[in-house]
Amino acid sequence: MLTHGKNPKLVVDLNKLRHNVEKVQRMCHDKGVEIAGVIKGCTGLLECVEQFERAGCRFIASSRLEQLEPLKENGIQTPLMMIRIPMLSEVADVVRLTDISLNSEIEVLKALNKQAGIQDKKHQVILMADLGDLREGFWDRDELMEAALMVENDLYNLELAGVGTNLGCYGAVAATPEKLNELVAIAERIEEKLGRELEFISGGATSTLPRIIEDNLPSRINLLRVGEGILLAKDLQDLWGYDMSYMHKDAFTLRAEVIEVKDKPTHPVGEIMFDAFGNQPAYEDRGIRKRALLALGKVDYAFPEELIPREAGITVLGASSDHTILDVEDYDGTIEVGDVIEFDLCYATIVYVTNSNNIEKVYI
Numbered sequence: 001m002l003t004h005g006k007n008p009k010l011v012v013d014l015n016k017l018r019h020n021v022e023k024v025q026r027m028c029h030d031k032g033v034e035i036a037g038v039i040k041g042c043t044g045l046l047e048c049v050e051q052f053e054r055a056g057c058r059f060i061a062s063s064r065l066e067q068l069e070p071l072k073e074n075g076i077q078t079p080l081m082m083i084r085i086p087m088l089s090e091v092a093d094v095v096r097l098t099d100i101s102l103n104s105e106i107e108v109l110k111a112l113n114k115q116a117g118i119q120d121k122k123h124q125v126i127l128m129a130d131l132g133d134l135r136e137g138f139w140d141r142d143e144l145m146e147a148a149l150m151v152e153n154d155l156y157n158l159e160l161a162g163v164g165t166n167l168g169c170y171g172a173v174a175a176t177p178e179k180l181n182e183l184v185a186i187a188e189r190i191e192e193k194l195g196r197e198l199e200f201i202s203g204g205a206t207s208t209l210p211r212i213i214e215d216n217l218p219s220r221i222n223l224l225r226v227g228e229g230i231l232l233a234k235d236l237q238d239l240w241g242y243d244m245s246y247m248h249k250d251a252f253t254l255r256a257e258v259i260e261v262k263d264k265p266t267h268p269v270g271e272i273m274f275d276a277f278g279n280q281p282a283y284e285d286r287g288i289r290k291r292a293l294l295a296l297g298k299v300d301y302a303f304p305e306e307l308i309p310r311e312a313g314i315t316v317l318g319a320s321s322d323h324t325i326l327d328v329e330d331y332d333g334t335i336e337v338g339d340v341i342e343f344d345l346c347y348a349t350i351v352y353v354t355n356s357n358n359i360e361k362v363y364i
């Protein structure tokens with residue numbers, strides 16, 4: 001487990017990531033569905049984005065402009081998609097940096113149109129319908145129709161590329177065939193009024209992949225925006241129970257260095273008040289056990305309970321800002337100061353780890 005060089009590190013296996021993108025891409029293509037590769041989960045690391053591009057994603061997508069901004073000048077040619085509803089204050093940058101955006105406010109659409117005119121550009125928009133997950137999207141179907149007609153007939157610098165929805169984010173609402181048929185119905189009502197087909201009907205994110213796997217995606221859905229299901233591919237297996245054994249769940253590895261190894265009590269000694277975050281936790285007394293301390297902490301990954309040690313016999317007890325405490329009593333081997341411990345990440349932690357300046361990124 002010994003290693004050299006700067007720690008902590010994030011090691012990204014680009015072949016594994018590439019395999020995952022290609023796999024999801026092929027599964028979807030077989031059903032007539034294109035992919036917007038969502039890069040926000042890995043903070044838009046260029047080396048990762050390149051794997052999405054090489055696999056042939058229709059769009060590279062992020063919720064943050066600062067992740068999309070450096071891509072074109074670094075050689076990415078795939079059209080870029082802004083998937084967080086734009087702030088009014090960033091419409092100029094949305095038009096400048098991206099080709100297409102998801103939208104839910106007429107005022108923002110008007111501002112995008114104006115900016116596109118100023119920049120002499122056509123900007124594509126997908127109008128979002130909220131089908132009950134209660135995050136972004138038009139709730140009132142008539143208002144959505146009004147926006148669609150306005151984009152089509154009045155906002156000359158915009159192009160109505162389609163409609164979309166997002167499910168399973170706030171309301172934890174499942175992307176069932178019935179829900180997605182609602183989206184198709186909305187799209188077809190708009191198409192009837194416009195007298196033309198919409199290019200995209202975007203039926204959600206990773207949480208819609210079960211429809212691909214079960215082959216019951218409404219046939220007119222032709223675009224999904226997928227992040228987690230490519231980067232980590234854990235949720236569909238762990239939460240939904242699908243066999244995802246053909247995906248690499250270990251494309252990302254966090255490596256952290258041991259700075260202290262000692263036998264210590266498991267129950268704090270003294271009057272228990274508050275921890276570093278103002279909590280009063282409960283501690284189980286399991287006697288004296290071997291513990292290891294790592295030189296990274298919540299600032300780097302936010303959720304210690306979501307760090308998954310690769311090796312058996314190691315558990316994460318907790319963390320403060322810059323320290324992580326492991327129980328290594330049951331580890332079958334020796335752990336010494338200077339050793340490196342490896343962890344799997346999940347979607348919640350990987351975004352912090354890729355964001356952390358403290359963590360060196362290494363690509364293999």
Ligand SMILES: *Cc1c(COP(=O)(O)O)cnc(C)c1O
Nearest residue numbers: 038083166205206225226227228
């Ligand atoms: C984050 C996001 C996605 C991708 O979600 P995953 O669960 O990572 O696949 C898709 N669409 C929108 C609007 C998002 O915000």
